[in-house]
Amino acid sequence: MNRFSKLGQYGIFLAFALICLVLALSTPKFFTISNLLIIGNQVSINALLAFGVTFVIITGGIDLSLGSMVAVTGVAAASFAHPDTYPLVVPLLIGLGAGSAMGAFNGLVITKSKVPPFIVTLGTMTIGRGLALILSKGRPVSNLSDEFNFIGGGNIAGIPFPIIILLVAFAICSIVLNKTILGRYMYAVGGNEPAARASGIRVNRVKMWVYTICGLLSALGGILLTSRITTGQPNAGAGFELDAIAAAIIGGTSTSGGTGTMTGTLIGALLIGVISNSLDLLNVTSYYQQVVMGVIIIGAVVLDGLGKKD
């Protein structure tokens, strides 16, 4: 079984490298700098959400409210981002603050009520969607400042700004998970919650942190999206939570908690991006793309399951 567990660990990297190789050989357009930058840009929002939900899944939880948080934070930020009103920092802080608050609310309800995260965040998913519609009175919030629109649409030295945000967020998330005590405690809580508590870990505090961080990263995704489409859309982000969870799972994060890496999640998100990009290049309709994506998700979990069997 050792061989399988290795396969489970590195399988996703191998699969990713293999798919890229095949694509580079079969579609000359794939391996061009401009196409790679397009992929990076497309992947960035999903990757940010996936980083957030990776923290949550590692502790043994789940967050279904990501997509709604994207909408709420996008609308909230957009409302303060009209030209010549507030400095750029105001909409940013409002958006990030709203996301963190919603995440903290998730964490609070989950730790205090002992209701499973699946149910709680299913509830906040609906609440969030409603809030986004209330805040925007059901209409898109448009006419945003140029500085705000730079976040999702601009580039520095030819590199789209979202890619820079993505890389910075990846670095910070990896460090939090691997190098800090909080990260260690996340693995412990997800790996065996009663034992973590008996080791003196404040389990509820760890959970509060992960849901808050998840909210914060969703807000970052929401701001990026709003800026990219230059509008705060109350209906934006629907279904994003599933893509994010898929990226984490494809990247080897186990839904039973206790395992997972940021690198895996990043690759998972890239894999999803690369596949939909290449299917685009190959002129495969989006109907088939969904089927392919589903097969990949199940395949990844099968690999993970093989790795776990003893």
Next chain:
Amino acid sequence: MSDYILRVREISKSFSGVKALDNIHFDLKKGEVHALMGENGAGKSTFMKILIGLVSPDSGEVLLENENLVGNNVNETLKKGISMIHQEILIIPELTVAQNIFLGREREVSGKSGLLSGWLNDSEINQQAAALLDRMGVNIAPKAKMKHLSVAQMQMVEIAKAISNNAKVIIMDEPTSAISDKEVATLFGIIRDLKAQGVSIIYISHKMDEIFRISNTITVLRDGKYIGTKSAAELDQHALIAMMVGREIDQMFPEATQPVGKEVLSVRNLGRTGKFSGISFNVKSGEILGLAGLMGAGRTEIARAIFGLDKWDEGEITVKESPLRARTPREAIGRGIGYVSEDRKGLGFIPRMSVKDNITLSSMSNHRKGGFIDTHSEQSVTEKMIADLKIKTAGTGQHVTYLSGGNQQKVVIGKVLLASPEIIILDEPTRGVDVGAKFEIYKLIRSLADRGMAIIMISSELPEILGMSDRILVLSKGKQTALLSKVEATQELIMRYAVA
């Protein structure tokens, strides 16, 4: 030699080049209880797995009434008459007793064929189960849901299942590890009945007194090799241990070398509704206080309350004369209390984390550098603890789930020690641990006391309590019934107070 029901010849098995079993012989007479003894890692579980058809041997024969079973799978061996009662009982909690007994055999019971064979016949299943349980003389309702049964009752159901399979050989793996003494007596009664009916039992246990109470014959394995078979009457505990570990252990329980110091922990009139009440005792530095009592007497509950895992309703706990307030594990650890739980898997360690990450989990504040983890200090502390406690592991990065029970226990003890405790509560510290490792754990506990720690040790094994404790608190049904000194305590006296 027709009175042998099962003869095992020259069984060998290797796993990835390592010999797990080397030329094992085993003869089982009809109607005997044959104990299989050996330390963890001696090869008992591989041997059992071969007997029930879960693992196929590299060479050798398993002859059940002269028919070679090697190559049969679990279901086939079961049908031929070898059943196993697993240590961790395998049941479906939401189904009834009867449904569990006949699980997988509903077709046979319903007696229907063709299209109707998929139809359940619960009334027939219930009747047959009732008759079966009646014959065993146990009082369990066939229609009761499995989840409402005690562990001992579940075991009875497993035995009923084995009997209903017409088992000729029943393998029992640590059947008494989770049941009370009274239930053990019932179990032994049933084993004697089975013997009388000609059923043979292969009995695995770490508890010496049980082995001598119930078995006729004893076979010992060590390091995958067959050491010998003797009639139980020829052996005593001492000789059996020597066979198992391959050397003589003269003194199982180390003596104290340091005098007892000042009071560290005091418990006054502690009570938790429905669990225990009026518990008062203290522990001094350098002292080992034994907590004795039957299963359900409230020993673990008291330990959990002290450590903050459960709330309590009345009374006070003070550490060095200042009371505990937050009543959480975190506070307890901060005040110098360590707890090594009996539930190693549930409360002790994180299986898919490394030895290092587990062992430092309660003392991460010592490895903080800036906002980050100081991996170097973690690494060196872990290496030192591995050496001190003689933990057998492939390295600090090994996942704890791959260690043996004794070594997992040492990792948990290591974690507790790294949080610099002054009081350590050990709940059944040697449960599921083999004899050699037991001796090491005893030495370790005594050396901790000698270093000035106050120890509370819960144990169901009376020799262990008597051998290790400086004082013994006896509990019965949630009340304390005696506090005995080492000199006055005897097995009989403890038992008398434990049932009071």
